[in-house]
Amino acid sequence: MNFFCAALFAITLPEAPGKATTEKLCSACHGVNTFVNRRETKEAWTELVEDMLRRGLEGDDAEISEITNYLATNLSKDAPSPRVNVNQTNARDLATGLGITENKARLIVKHRETNGNFKTIDDLLKVPGINMRAVESKRAQIDF
Ligand code: HEC
Structure with a gap:
């Protein structure tokens, strides 16, 4: 994967x-x-x-x-974007796919390792330091 x-x-x-x-x-x-x-x-x-x-x-x-x-x-809104699986993607590719920094992507990985897989966007927004706007703008591409 x-x-x-x-x-x-x-x-x-x-x-x-x-x-x-x-x-x-x-x-x-x-x-x-x-x-x-x-x-x-x-x-x-x-x-x-x-x-x-x-x-x-x-x-x-x-x-x-x-x-x-x-x-x-x-890199306009209309350009095609890749799907991002937040439970299976490593920090580097999460950073790329979600347009966030690798530090923040590592917080996502750490959170899922500690708390189990994400099931909803709301779970993802529980990760401290995650930019709400960035995640919201990627909502349609995020897989669990
Ligand atoms: C002088 C240093 C510097 C330059 C040059 C720079 N950035 Fe950044 N950028 C940062 C810092 C610092 C952060 C925030 C890091 C963090 O939050 O962990 C950041 C974060 C970002 C983020 C993530 C924002 C988020 O909410 O997670 C994006 C996207 C970004 N930069 C795009 C760009 C683009 C496009 C350019 C060129 C126009 C650029 N950066 C040039 C310093 C820079």
Whole structure:
């Protein structure tokens, strides 16, 4: 199962204009696997990039708008997303599939090891530190 999931989650960004800049500037602090399978609206990507700027993302105005357009176009809500089984997927692929950090994904793995398998989204939201918005936005892709 894990092998199958790993094969599903190609850890690369789609080939399109803006990829190189996105890869360069967005992997300064964490891998692109943090967001490669995330799907958001343009508004949500704009907000997320602003959040990253507050966290220390560096780039000039042209680069930031290039990145935002790249994300909004290629990782848009309408792009297909992979399924994520929260009971069987390892931390790295959970991070990729759910668009959360690996630290948070490890909390999910730890929680299921301690408390048994997740059965509902509400179980998942009991994991301390899990970003409600991220999980909500993935609800339709999550398998148990
Ligand atoms: C200066 C460092 C830095 C850069 C550059 C950066 N990030 Fe982040 N990013 C962070 C930190 C810090 C976190 C939060 C880690 C945590 O919560 O454990 C984060 C978290 C995230 C998350 C997960 C949010 C969540 O709610 O779990 C996504 C998605 C993300 N970054 C996308 C991006 C994108 C896209 C770019 C490029 C536009 C980017 N990051 C550039 C520091 C950075």
